[in-house]
Amino acid sequence: MIRTVIVEDNDPLRQWLAVLIVGTDGLENLGAFSSAEAALPRLGSLRPDVLLLDRHLPGMSGVQLARRVKERFPATQILMLTVEDGPEEIFEALEAGASGYLVKRQSPTAILAAIQEVHRGGAPMSSQVARLVVEHFHARGRRKAVADDLTARERDTLEFLAKGYRTKEIARELGVTADTIHTHLRHIYEKLHVRSRGEAIARYLGG
Amino acid sequence: MIRTVIVEDNDPLRQWLAVLIVGTDGLENLGAFSSAEAALPRLGSLRPDVLLLDRHLPGMSGVQLARRVKERFPATQILMLTVEDGPEEIFEALEAGASGYLVKRQSPTAILAAIQEVHRGGAPMSSQVARLVVEHFHARGRRKAVADDLTARERDTLEFLAKGYRTKEIARELGVTADTIHTHLRHIYEKLHVRSRGEAIARYLGG
DNA sequence: AAGCGCATCCCCCGGACGGGTGAGTCAGGG
DNA sequence: CCCTGACTCACCCGTCCGGGGGATGCGCTT
Numbered sequence: 001m002i003r004t005v006i007v008e009d010n011d012p013l014r015q016w017l018a019v020l021i022v023g024t025d026g027l028e029n030l031g032a033f034s035s036a037e038a039a040l041p042r043l044g045s046l047r048p049d050v051l052l053l054d055r056h057l058p059g060m061s062g063v064q065l066a067r068r069v070k071e072r073f074p075a076t077q078i079l080m081l082t083v084e085d086g087p088e089e090i091f092e093a094l095e096a097g098a099s100g101y102l103v104k105r106q107s108p109t110a111i112l113a114a115i116q117e118v119h120r121g122g123a124p125m126s127s128q129v130a131r132l133v134v135e136h137f138h139a140r141g142r143r144k145a146v147a148d149d150l151t152a153r154e155r156d157t158l159e160f161l162a163k164g165y166r167t168k169e170i171a172r173e174l175g176v177t178a179d180t181i182h183t184h185l186r187h188i189y190e191k192l193h194v195r196s197r198g199e200a201i202a203r204y205l206g207g
Numbered sequence: 208m209i210r211t212v213i214v215e216d217n218d219p220l221r222q223w224l225a226v227l228i229v230g231t232d233g234l235e236n237l238g239a240f241s242s243a244e245a246a247l248p249r250l251g252s253l254r255p256d257v258l259l260l261d262r263h264l265p266g267m268s269g270v271q272l273a274r275r276v277k278e279r280f281p282a283t284q285i286l287m288l289t290v291e292d293g294p295e296e297i298f299e300a301l302e303a304g305a306s307g308y309l310v311k312r313q314s315p316t317a318i319l320a321a322i323q324e325v326h327r328g329g330a331p332m333s334s335q336v337a338r339l340v341v342e343h344f345h346a347r348g349r350r351k352a353v354a355d356d357l358t359a360r361e362r363d364t365l366e367f368l369a370k371g372y373r374t375k376e377i378a379r380e381l382g383v384t385a386d387t388i389h390t391h392l393r394h395i396y397e398k399l400h401v402r403s404r405g406e407a408i409a410r411y412l413g414g
Numbered sequence: 415a416a417g418c419g420c421a422t423c424c425c426c427c428g429g430a431c432g433g434g435t436g437a438g439t440c441a442g443g444g
Numbered sequence: 445c446c447c448t449g450a451c452t453c454a455c456c457c458g459t460c461c462g463g464g465g466g467a468t469g470c471g472c473t474t
Contacts, residue, residue, distance in 0.1 A: 067348075095348030099341050123337035130330035133340055134306050141274075141302030151450060164406030167430075179453050186433070195432075196460090198404050199371030205412040358420065374461075387422050393463070402462075403430090417474080424467075431460065439452075444445100 002119045005048040006032040007039045007065065008081065009057050013104070017052060020108050027115065036060035043069060048076060050119050055082040055093060063096045070097030077118045087132050094133075100124040143206045150191060157184040161197065162204050209326045212255040213239040214246045214272065215288065216264050220311070224259060227315050234322065243267035250276060255283060257326050262289040262300060270303045277304030284325045294339050301340075307331040350413045357398060364391040368404065369411050 004021055006029065008014040014032050021029040030046045033039035036057050043051075051069060053062040066078050080098040082089070090101060100118040102111065103126050114124035125133070147158060153174075160170040167185070171178040185197075194200045211228055213236065215221040221239050228236040237253045240246035243264050250258075258276060260269045273285050287305040289296070297308060307325040309318065310333050321331035332340070354365060360381075367377040374392070378385040392404075401407045 067352075070345075091344065094341060094344035095351065097345055097348060099338075117334065120334075121338060122334040123341040125337065127324065127327075127329040130332065130337075131306075131328060134301060134330040137298065137301035138277075138304055141304060144302065145274075153451065161405065162409060164401065164403065164409035166403060166405070176451085177453060179455090180451075182431085182433095183452075185431090189432080194371065196371065196373060197431080198368065198373065198408055201405055201408045202369060202371035202412070205409070360421065383421085384423060386424060389461085389463095390422075392461085396462080404461075415474100418472085420470085420472105422468080422470100424465105426465080427463090429460105429462085432458090434456085435454100437452100437454085440450090442448090444447080 001028050002026060002115065003028050003030050003047070003049045004052060004115065005030050005039065005043065005046055005050075006052045007034075007036060007057065007062065008032070008052070008054040009034045010054070017111070020112065021115075024112055027112070036062065036065035040065065040068065043073065043076075047073065050077045050079055050115050052079050052081060052115070053098070055080055055085065055089065063093050066093065066096040066098055079114060079118050079124070087136070090129055090132055091136070101129045102126050103128070140206055143203070146192060147204065150188060154184050154188050154191075157181055158188055158200070158204060161185070161188070162201050164201075208235050209233060209322065210235050210237050210254070210256045211259060211322065212237050212246065212250065212253055212257075213259045214241075214243060214264065214269065215239070215259070215261040216241045217261070224318070227319065228322075231319055234319070243269065243272035247272065247275065250280065250283075254280065257284045257286055257322050259286050259288060259322070260305070262287055262292065262296065270300050273300065273303040273305055286321060286325050286331070294343070297336055297339055298343070308336045309333050310335070347413055350410065353399060354411065357395060361391050361395050361398075364388055365395055365407070365411060368392070368395070369408050371408075 004027060006014055006017050008017065011034070014034065018029050018032045021027045030048050031042060037059055053066060055062045062080065066080070069076055069078065078098045079100040079102065080093045081102055081104050083104055093101060100114055100123055102114055102124065117124045147155060150158060156174055157170055160173055165173070167178050167181050171181045174181070188200060189195060192200055192203055194203055211234060213221055213224050215224065218241070221241065225236050225239045228234045237255055238249060244266055260273060262269045269287065273287070276283055276285065285305045286307040286309065287300045288309055288311050290311055300308060307321055307330055309321055309331065324331045354362060357365065363381055364377055367380055372380065374385050374388050378388045381388070395407060396402060399407055399410055401410055
């Protein structure tokens with residue numbers, strides 16, 4: 001039996017979700033709240049397996065609630081519901097601890113399947129969301145590609161640079177003198193068109 | 208009509224995929240190669256819509272091929288096929304430009320559906336892959352959470368720091384003197400338990 | 415009113431860093 | 445065989461940075 005809690009400020013939608021859940025075998029609804037503030041103090045005793053969460057809530061947002069819930073009850077799986085959103089909102093929700101991300105206007109079967117999938121340890125997301133996630137990785141790849149015309153030693157140096165190592169520490173790791181690393185660094189800056197460590201790290205790790 | 212090309216070194220599997228595709232309405236197979244080296248010179252004239260790519264290939268790997276293909280023909284959608292892989296392999300493939308990532312032992316219908324979905328602009332991935340991707344974001348979120356007990360001004364400073372700005376530039380952006388930023392930085396280092404810019408940026412952006 | 419956290423600014427010091435120049439070795443290609 | 449590119453090391457110089465003080469004012473809590 002999967003134990004769920006709903007937090008959604010839209011009354012008809014919240015009730016529709018509750019009806020959907022109680023009418024399905026294997027699913028159980030422990031509570032339905034219209035705000036994060038109302039839900040938060042009850043979650044400790046309810047301990048749901050899956051939390052259905054609206055991203056847009058009056059007062060504390062669904063994202064903030066997700067963060068808090070994940071801090072205290074990491075085992076709770078969070079399924080984020082939302083209207084149309086951009087990349088920023090989606091990544092913020094995923095970073096806050098959401099394991100699934102669905103746009104609201106989905107078929108009942110899709111929503112129920114998502115609840116079960118997230119409880120199984122899956123990560124249900126609508127195809128627009130999956131696409132954005134994939135593009136996020138593509139962008140990362142393109143950023144790292146700027147390091148393509150670095151020499152082997154320069155790539156080694158950049159690798160340690162991106163871990164926050166100082167010149168001396170990189171020198172020790174690579175078994176050369178600090179002067180050599182100094183030279184590598186200058187070449188890296190030239191090729192990456194930057195003028196400082198911080199800029200190089202930011203360019204490599206992406207911001 | 209979706210035009211596909213297969214690159215897979217396992218002979219039976221390659222032929223099975225080809226048969227699967229030619230026997231399906233709306234799908235067309237332009238070629239099936241057993242190595243990246245064999246496929247690469249032909250892709251320019253074949254121009255497939257979707258490229259089915261094995262991750263493990265003798266010689267040039269599927270990941271390297273994906274990188275090259277995406278460089279020259281960004282419109283080609285890449286669907287990566289693989290046996291069981293870890294997070295590193297998966298992220299590397301996604302960064303190389305793959306839009307979908309499937310474990311090989313999938314039902315024929317799942318593979319065909321994935322080809323169509325990736326062509327529609329979706330991002331089909333098996334649930335294990337989706338889970339790893341989601342956990343990647345969770346880890347990012349936990350890293351950024353270390354910045355939680357920073358003050359508002361310190362967060363502002365960290366934001367610019369992570370863009371590679373130097374002290375003076377941050378000062379200009381925030382409309383204060385460099386001395387003030389200097390103070391903020393010292394507090395940031397203290398709270399993040401680091402002793403340099405590079406370490407702070409690496410901790411914040413994660414690596 | 416007193417205390418506290420925050421933000422702002424200031425001074426000082428030693429070491430780290432960015433940038434310029436030069437130079438030796440060694441492998442590979444013309 | 446010489447030339448080139450990669451890697452290595454060295455020295456110099458001016459600036460930036462990390463870390464240590466201290467100071468003021470503001471708003472909030474007690």
